Amino acid sequence: MIKRIKDIFYQEDGRFTEELRLKDSPLSQAKLPAAKLPDGIHKMVCGFCATGCSLDVHIKAGEAINVTPNSAYPVNIGEACPKGWEALTPLKADDRAVVPQLRDAKGQMKDVSWNDGVWAFVDNFKTILAKYGPESVAFLSTGQIPTEEMAALGVLAKFGMGLIHGDGNTRQCMATAVTAYKQSFGFDAPPYTYKDFEESDCLVFVGANPCIAHPIMWQRVSMNPHQPNIVVIDPRKTETAMAATHHYAPRPKSDLALFYGIAHILIENQWIKEDYINFHTVGFDRFAAHVKSFTPEHTATVTGLSVEQIHEFASLIHAGKRVSFWWTMGVNQSHEATRTAQAMINLALMTGNIGRPGTGANSITGQCNAMGSRLYSNTTNLLGGHDFTNEAHRRKIADILDIDVARIPDVNSWSYDKIMEGVASGKIKGLWIIATNPAHSWIGRSNFKDVMSNLEFCVVQDMYTTTETAQFADLVLPAAGWGEKEGTFINSERRFGRIKRAATPPGEAKSDFEIFKLIAERWGCAEVLKQWQQPEDVFKSFTLISRDQPCDISGISDYAMLEAAGGIQWPFPEGKKIVSNERRLFADGEFYHEDGKARFLFEDIRPKPEPVCAEYPLELLTGRGTSAQWHTQTRTGKSPILRKMYPQKNYVEINPVDARKANIEPQQMIVVSTRRAKIKARAVISPLVQAGHIFIPMHYPETNLLTLPCFDPYSRQPAYKSCAARISCHAYDM
Numbered sequence: 051m052i053k054r055i056k057d058i059f060y061q062e063d064g065r066f067t068e069e070l071r072l073k074d075s076p077l078s079q080a081k082l083p084a085a086k087l088p089d090g091i092h093k094m095v096c097g098f099c100a101t102g103c104s105l106d107v108h109i110k111a112g113e114a115i116n117v118t119p120n121s122a123y124p125v126n127i128g129e130a131c132p133k134g135w136e137a138l139t140p141l142k143a144d145d146r147a148v149v150p151q152l153r154d155a156k157g158q159m160k161d162v163s164w165n166d167g168v169w170a171f172v173d174n175f176k177t178i179l180a181k182y183g184p185e186s187v188a189f190l191s192t193g194q195i196p197t198e199e200m201a202a203l204g205v206l207a208k209f210g211m212g213l214i215h216g217d218g219n220t221r222q223c224m225a226t227a228v229t230a231y232k233q234s235f236g237f238d239a240p241p242y243t244y245k246d247f248e249e250s251d252c253l254v255f256v257g258a259n260p261c262i263a264h265p266i267m268w269q270r271v272s273m274n275p276h277q278p279n280i281v282v283i284d285p286r287k288t289e290t291a292m293a294a295t296h297h298y299a300p301r302p303k304s305d306l307a308l309f310y311g312i313a314h315i316l317i318e319n320q321w322i323k324e325d326y327i328n329f330h331t332v333g334f335d336r337f338a339a340h341v342k343s344f345t346p347e348h349t350a351t352v353t354g355l356s357v358e359q360i361h362e363f364a365s366l367i368h369a370g371k372r373v374s375f376w377w378t379m380g381v382n383q384s385h386e387a388t389r390t391a392q393a394m395i396n397l398a399l400m401t402g403n404i405g406r407p408g409t410g411a412n413s414i415t416g417q418c419n420a421m422g423s424r425l426y427s428n429t430t431n432l433l434g435g436h437d438f439t440n441e442a443h444r445r446k447i448a449d450i451l452d453i454d455v456a457r458i459p460d461v462n463s464w465s466y467d468k469i470m471e472g473v474a475s476g477k478i479k480g481l482w483i484i485a486t487n488p489a490h491s492w493i494g495r496s497n498f499k500d501v502m503s504n505l506e507f508c509v510v511q512d513m514y515t516t517t518e519t520a521q522f523a524d525l526v527l528p529a530a531g532w533g534e535k536e537g538t539f540i541n542s543e544r545r546f547g548r549i550k551r552a553a554t555p556p557g558e559a560k561s562d563f564e565i566f567k568l569i570a571e572r573w574g575c576a577e578v579l580k581q582w583q584q585p586e587d588v589f590k591s592f593t594l595i596s597r598d599q600p601c602d603i604s605g606i607s608d609y610a611m612l613e614a615a616g617g618i619q620w621p622f623p624e625g626k627k628i629v630s631n632e633r634r635l636f637a638d639g640e641f642y643h644e645d646g647k648a649r650f651l652f653e654d655i656r657p658k659p660e661p662v663c664a665e666y667p668l669e670l671l672t673g674r675g676t677s678a679q680w681h682t683q684t685r686t687g688k689s690p691i692l693r694k695m696y697p698q699k700n701y702v703e704i705n706p707v708d709a710r711k712a713n714i715e716p717q718q719m720i721v722v723s724t725r726r727a728k729i730k731a732r733a734v735i736s737p738l739v740q741a742g743h744i745f746i747p748m749h750y751p752e753t754n755l756l757t758l759p760c761f762d763p764y765s766r767q768p769a770y771k772s773c774a775a776r777i778s779c780h781a782y783d784m
């Protein structure tokens with residue numbers, strides 16, 4: 051169990067000592083002003099997925115009463131998925147965190163004032179840091195708060211509080227794409243614009259199920275007038291696979307071999323663009339030598355696809371004039387994820403399918419602001435895609451923020467898994483968790499409770515008090531959510547979009563921005579945030595910080611300009627006129643490495659970390675279940691309408707062959723086990739999963755008890771999507 055907050059904070063009766071009720075801080079007392087937006091319709095981008103649809107929020111008598119999709123925005127053109135339509139409902143839930151709560155000496159959570167809550171934060175973390183050193187307190191954040199809040203957190207934690215380690219849930223999600231792009235292109239730069247969905251004549255979706263996970267991107271695909279070939283590579287026959295023209299269902303985690311096999315055929319047939327390769331890339335010859343052994347026959351043996359399917363797939367790529375490759379978690383969440391993403395990048399480069407309309411090696415992002423986190427969370431990169439280990443970069447940022455350069459760490463943070471390892475080994479004693487729910491979503495978390503018991507102080511900053519992670523908190527800080535605060539998100543196609551305050555946060559809940567300001571003041575490091583009184587001040591700093599970076603937005607003056615333009619994609623350097631609202635990268639064939647060339651990167655195939663065996667003969671896949679469910683369901687679970695659109699209880703999809711073998715009837719409660727845990731789940735018998743595989747959606751808290759904590763070596767992204775499992779209809783197996 052969590053150790054109690056140190057006794058010094060409490061009197062015998064468990065109440066706070068008077069010292070802590072010292073001077074009230076002006077910030078802690080500050081009352082949030084009522085919603086500022088006048089009655090009428092106000093557009094802002096959605097707070098769920100990275101598509102970044104624009105929603106019209108209808109305000110009457112100062113409060114948001116309804117949401118409809120905006121019809122003029124370049125992203126969604128009048129459409130929204132069920133989550134977007136229901137965006138306001140989670141704000142009104144009964145379990146909203148409305149006041150800070152602190153665990154008392156008896157282990158009970160008690161309502162406290164902001165003043166006391168923030169004092170407890172400051173005193174506990176300062177005590178831990180003084181006792182165990184700067185590595186002993188870490189933070190875990192998110193891809194779901196505005197970019198301005200992410201930056202404020204990163205600056206406060208690293209430059210103000212002196213923390214070294216902090217990472218985000220984007221590690222679970224995007225780290226692979228980040229690493230792959232950085233290594234191949236020289237910067238983390240998804241090259242596409244959504245218009246590419248409409249302009250391609252061959253779209254290849256790999257480990258992506260946009261019909262469920264990005265439904266409005268899929269709308270853009272269905273607007274494609276070119277009768278494109280749509281190829282889906284997924285071991286399951288997903289909703290997207292059903293809508294495709296070609297579905298190839300390889301063995302899970304055999305994608306790398308498949309793409310090397312395709313490269314082999316393209317090279318053998320000279321179906322490559324030599325000019326492009328010569329002028330714009332480095333390393334092709336070694337890559338060609340590497341894929342020599344991936345003959346169609348060998349590739350067929352590894353992937354389980356037929357030789358004919360492999361030839362057909364290669365021919366589709368060759369036949370396409372504008373071929374685009376799109377990938378999501380089926381690639382990013384794997385033990386050899388970075389190289390798999392790069393294998394797709396290699397295919398795009400060698401066929402010249404990049405920088406032109408309808409082409410690209412395109413990672414689709416997940417959360418509404420995963421892209422903001424990639425650039426401005428100050429976790430893996432120094433603000434604005436800079437490098438902590440580069441002295442010139444540290445100076446640039448210190449000058450812009452007008453702070454002492456010595457405040458900026460010159461080392462990189464531990465990745466999420468290392469932070470969790472640090473908690474397990476007792477190196478990390480204090481943890482601050484913001485807008486993520488790892489007690490549900492973290493991989494292989496069957497021992498999560500034991501690990502968390504090593505912490506001396508755990509702070510959870512969330513919209514709700516009932517999340518799985520809040521149960522581990524010593525202090526809960528009540529946060530305003532999407533729709534209750536200001537800022538920007540960056541969507542999947544690099545477009546900055548606005549969010550606004552259309553509703554009043556409940557009780558004393560504050561925006562994360564206000565919470566960070568308050569903590570900075572009480573910590574005694576307010577000067578690091580001194581230039582940032584409002585979120586828009588942070589945004590204006592981005593225009594300076596990003597200058598001369600690939601993500602340069604020095605040409606955007608303020609929020610008003612952003613809004614008038616209908617969102618703006620980076621880069622947007624000063625002096626540039628908005629000629630089109632859909633811009634892609636690399637049209638000139640110039641990449642971000644010093645020599646301007648992209649890299650061919652490749653490696654030998656790695657064995658699967660946990661292959662199936664006689665005892666655990668099935669491969670467990672996990673992922674999104676329905677378009678109405680969002681992750682750990684703290685938000686979507688609050689909508690009665692959305693709740694009608696998905697199964698309430700955990701379920702497992704099983705192929706009829708495996709069900710028959712195990713004597714399992716449809717809808718029967720069965721036991722699913724892996725080497726780490728056993729769970730109960732309802733059997734859904736379906737040919738959409740192959741024999742030998744089972745699928746469990748990630749939205750239920752049991753799922754990640756089963757998964758195997760294993761990581762891509764370069765990106766440290768968790769490999770959520772494959773481990774060995776067993777099913778049984780016998781309750782005694784439990």
Ligand SMILES: Nc1nc2c(c(=O)[nH]1)N[C@H]1C(S)=C(S)[C@@H](COP(=O)(O)OP(=O)(O)OC[C@H]3O[C@@H](n4cnc5c(=O)[nH]c(N)nc54)[C@H](O)[C@@H]3O)O[C@H]1N2
Pocket residue numbers: 099100223256257258259260262263264283284285286288301302303304305378379380381384415416417671672673674675676677678679680681771
């Ligand atoms: N409704 C809804 N939408 C969401 C989210 C949500 O929770 N709910 N979350 C958002 C977020 S943060 C993210 S990251 C995205 C995720 O979006 P997606 O990645 O599209 O969704 P997933 O279902 O996680 O995984 C996609 C597919 O990968 C397949 N897969 C598994 N293993 C392999 C493999 O080895 N090879 C291949 N080729 N495929 C494999 C799975 O069968 C699955 O169909 O969705 C975003 N959108």
Ligand SMILES: Nc1nc2c(c(=O)[nH]1)N[C@H]1C(S)=C(S)[C@@H](COP(=O)(O)OP(=O)(O)OC[C@H]3O[C@@H](n4cnc5c(=O)[nH]c(N)nc54)[C@H](O)[C@@H]3O)O[C@H]1N2
Pocket residue numbers: 192194195219220222223379383416417484485486487488490491492511512513514517529530531532562672673674680681682683684685748753754757770
């Ligand atoms: N097995 C399996 N596990 C997975 C995955 C998978 O495919 N399979 N996918 C992984 C992926 S890609 C992702 S992105 C993660 C997502 O995992 P999480 O980040 O843990 O999931 P969420 O439910 O989105 O958690 C967000 C939390 O932030 C809170 N919140 C929302 N808005 C705000 C705000 O403005 N401020 C504050 N302070 N709090 C807020 C919500 O209430 C919620 O508790 O899950 C990962 N886990």
Ligand code: SF4
Pocket residue numbers: 096097098099100101102103126129130131132133134135264265266267
């Ligand atoms: S597709 Fe994504 S951004 Fe659009 S409404 Fe749905 S959840 Fe929101």
Ligand SMILES: [Mo]
Pocket residue numbers: 222223224416417
């Ligand atoms: Mo994600």
